[in-house]
Amino acid sequence: MEIEKIARRVCQNFKPYIAGKSIESLKKELGLRLIIKLASNENPLGISHKVIKAIRVNLPKVFFYPDSNACELKKNLSDKYVLPVDNIFLGAGSDEIIELIARVFFTHEDEIIISKHSFTRYAMAIQLMEAKAVVIPMRNDLTYDLRAIAKTCNKHTKAIFITNPNNPTGTYNTKHEFLEFLENLTLNKFSVKPLVILDEAYFEYASLIKDYPNSINFLERNPNLIILRTFSKIYGLAGLRVAYGFASKIITNYIEKIRPPFNVNSLAQVAASAAIMDEMQIIKSQKYVEKEKKYLYEEFSKLKIKYVKSVANFILFSSLPLKGNELFKKLLREGVIIRAMDEYELPFYVRVTIGLHKENKLFIKKLRKIICIK
Numbered sequence: 001m002e003i004e005k006i007a008r009r010v011c012q013n014f015k016p017y018i019a020g021k022s023i024e025s026l027k028k029e030l031g032l033r034l035i036i037k038l039a040s041n042e043n044p045l046g047i048s049h050k051v052i053k054a055i056r057v058n059l060p061k062v063f064f065y066p067d068s069n070a071c072e073l074k075k076n077l078s079d080k081y082v083l084p085v086d087n088i089f090l091g092a093g094s095d096e097i098i099e100l101i102a103r104v105f106f107t108h109e110d111e112i113i114i115s116k117h118s119f120t121r122y123a124m125a126i127q128l129m130e131a132k133a134v135v136i137p138m139r140n141d142l143t144y145d146l147r148a149i150a151k152t153c154n155k156h157t158k159a160i161f162i163t164n165p166n167n168p169t170g171t172y173n174t175k176h177e178f179l180e181f182l183e184n185l186t187l188n189k190f191s192v193k194p195l196v197i198l199d200e201a202y203f204e205y206a207s208l209i210k211d212y213p214n215s216i217n218f219l220e221r222n223p224n225l226i227i228l229r230t231f232s233k234i235y236g237l238a239g240l241r242v243a244y245g246f247a248s249k250i251i252t253n254y255i256e257k258i259r260p261p262f263n264v265n266s267l268a269q270v271a272a273s274a275a276i277m278d279e280m281q282i283i284k285s286q287k288y289v290e291k292e293k294k295y296l297y298e299e300f301s302k303l304k305i306k307y308v309k310s311v312a313n314f315i316l317f318s319s320l321p322l323k324g325n326e327l328f329k330k331l332l333r334e335g336v337i338i339r340a341m342d343e344y345e346l347p348f349y350v351r352v353t354i355g356l357h358k359e360n361k362l363f364i365k366k367l368r369k370i371i372c373i374k
């Protein structure tokens, strides 16, 4: 095709992100009446009536463009985290923010460090900008090897992606490890430390842990730090696409300059504002997930299934002796969607999102059935 000649080569070879299928399309495809989705780390408790009310009240106004600067939402974030508005940026999900950062900073001359078994969107953003991804193995306990990362940095290292807690392992690195890591980073050929893009999509779950870092405290001493958070997970707004981040004023300005002018839609803005003010819903969600994780750990132990202890709202567990993808397919036929881990280079693992108790029970029932037949 002639058109192929004019698409950028990197786009011709680009492998798209494979998102899970919707429940409705799977119901049709598999001829099942009941399907439960435990695949994308959403909050099964959904959104509170306060958030629903905010969306309802603002629904008739959707014929207006959104507030391009999302002033109200930024002010609410600024109040909650006690940071100036100038240090806060927003995007249509962290997915968009990751790409915006890549577009601001990455070129074909740069090396960007990522870790094996971490969120796949980083590598995609790096590839899109034709930069080089340098992949560092994780430690045996499936946590980031921050010392190895610091040692790997060279004059070409423009940035480092770190997910804390990590998806899909659910593991985390401590405050102490981060302090040492940030201190140890050396200057690159631009005489600056590499950017550290710290993705904290599951921050609210992990923040219950004592030595999990409150990374906002690192910002002052580390102008190379960019923190990403999202409304898609504990806040239950995955469908509205809204995320935020904290960084120095200079970095924030660059992201602001190149972002699409109306990237965060008006319903997302009001819903996010209502959600951050609804502390009770967050506490309820944290408690729920803690309780259900305990239940799943106990059931895994009864079934002699090896799992990785998680500080987030999902659990990575061994699919042995089946391949992860086989277990995924068998569970799918039983109406339970989890996530196979081939794309994360964990072919003998699967990841399950913590659902409602009745969903978790059904998942265990189907898992037991599969394990016993095999």
Ligand SMILES: Cc1ncc(COP(=O)(O)O)c(C=O)c1O
Pocket: 040, 041, 092, 093, 094, 095, 096, 119, 163, 166, 167, 199, 201, 229, 230, 231, 232, 238, 242, 243
């Ligand atoms: C670590 C991590 N970062 C970012 C995202 C994307 O989140 P968002 O919905 O804000 O684009 C996810 C979603 O699964 C994630 O696990």
